[in-house]
Amino acid sequence: MKFDYSGLTGEITTREDFNYEEDRKSWNRAIQKYPLVIVFCKNKKDIISAIGWAKKNSLEIRIRSGRHHYEGYSTGNDVVVIDISKMNEIIVDEEKNIVRIQGGVRNRELYEALGRREYPFPGGGCPTVGVSGLVLGGGWGYSSRLFGLAADSLTEAEMIDYEGKIIVATEDCNNDLFWALRGAGGGNFGVITSMTFKLPKKIKMATLIDIDCRNTKFHEIIKGFKKWQKLYKDLDRRINLKMGIYNSKEKGHGLRITGIFYGSREEADLILQSFKGISKNEIYDLNYTTVLEVNRIIQDSHPPYEKYKSSGRFVYDDYSEADMKNIINLVKDRAEGSTYTAVSLYGLGGAVKDRGKRDTAFYYRDAKFIMGFQSVWEDPKYALENVEFVKEKVKYIKEITKGSYINFPCAELEEYEKEYYGGNLEKLKEIKRKYDPQQIIKFPQSITVK
Structure with a gap:
């Protein structure tokens, strides 16, 4: 079927255009979707015309800004992608x-x-x-x-x-x-x-925290996990951390802690003393520098793109040593073709918990951590093995967590609305009915109303 694109404004990319292959890509290169048209909007008029054009032609809309949706729901096959990345004032x-x-x-x-x-x-x-x-x-x-x-x-x-x-x-x-x-x-x-x-x-200055234990023994990772859990019992809210328990093709099994402390290197060192000497192969680096430079370094550590499958859920319980062993064993092996797999804990608490779970749509305010799981690969022929690997591991993670983090989505979630929104779901459905009764704005895991 041929479409008349003359009603669209902004910069238009269709399948006939030379730059279509580049413009359709997601940050997660495992996502391979082929939209009908991508509209790079420069102003509100471009967005309004794209919505009207999509409705006129009975086409689904996807909204894209950074191309980072884990499951690729900011794009799709045969859809109209409204891309607002050029609206960046x-x-x-x-x-x-x-x-x-x-x-x-x-x-x-x-x-x-x-x-x-x-x-x-x-x-x-x-x-x-x-x-x-x-x-x-x-x-x-x-x-x-x-x-x-x-x-x-x-x-x-x-x-x-x-x-x-x-x-x-x-x-x-x-x-x-x-x-x-x-x-x-x-x-x-x-x-x-x-x-x-x-x-x-x-705040001009802060301390960047980077603790990396490479090629680390199982009992050393257990020790680090215990110290991590204890640390968050009464942690200064000026600090937040992410701990990754990983299995890397390059660095072997290990544990890495990354974070920011809004204070001096000396204060950070006192808080993190217990993590010194976990492993013989430990890198313990505290870098006191400008807040801008701290964020630059963290951002520069991310690759320009990846092929991956991941998920994220909320941790409420304290884990026993047996639980910790089971969690670490999730990354004992990598899927075929995987270059990196990890289970990660993202710190919550502090100011996140200052608001109640009903104060905003973010329901899981009182969780201790977000637990993420991922597998990364390079050769596309290993995609299926890695996806199945993650799906299998997430079955156990679901048993020891509650709810799912909407920004770390998972396509295989049953009852995804309840998982993402918990006790706020019914109110969100009412708001959806009010502001989008025809469900024009949607994607595979969007809020649905009857």
Whole structure:
């Protein structure tokens, strides 16, 4: 079937265009989808015309900013992709103590704009993740225990709905939508054109934490796991960490702790003393530098793209030594063709827990950690083995966790709405009925209404 694209504005890429192969790619190169047309929007008019054109031609819409959706739901086969990555203006208003960004701004761009002015921001670790997508899912980051989730700094969101209408959501205006946009995930209600955040107090310096135990013995990883769990019992909220228990083709079995401490190297060293000497092959590095440089280093540690399968769930329980052994054994072996597999714990608590689970759409406020699991490969012929490997391991992880993190989605989830949104699901369905009754804005795991 041939389509007349003349009604679309912005930059249009179709299957006939030379740059289609590049423009259709996701950050997760395991995602291979073939949209009908990709509309690179430069303004709100382009978005409105794309929504209208898709409806006129009875085509599904996908919304894309950073191309980082783990399962590729920001794209699809034979769909209209509304790409807002070219809408990336950032306005810092120090008098009003706010920063306003367009919907296509990515982590690195915001860190650079704010870091040069000595403002921290509770964004994510990967540089090319779209800030709007991060925030819509709540938004975990290395600064979450001090500043809260990325969504907790949000004061206003502007959205274009299924009819092409512009809606502004704040605590005082369309507050039900504002509630939903802080944790219910991207692509459920409309296209975000801008977000406004409250700025935190300036902090110039921080300590980057990097502890890496390579080629480490099983009992040493157990020791590190126990210390990790104990550390979070009463942890200074100025610090947050991610611990990865990994099996790497390059580094063998190991344990790595990465994090940020908003304080001096000496203070960080006192907090982390128990992690010294876990392994003979340990790298223990505390780097006191500018907050901007800390975030640059973390972001630069991410590859430009990967092929992977992953999932993320919430940890509520303290784990026994037997539990820890089972968790570590998840990465005892790698799938065929895998270059890296890991089970990771992302720290929660602190300011994340200051708000209640009903205060925003992010339900799992009182969890201790997010537990992630992933497998990475290079040769596409090993994709199926790696996907099945992750699916099998997640069966056990589900037994020892509760709920699933919308920003670490998993296509195989049964009752995905209940898993992602917990006790906030029914309220979210009501909001979906109000703002998108025809379910024009949707994707394979979107909020559904009858």
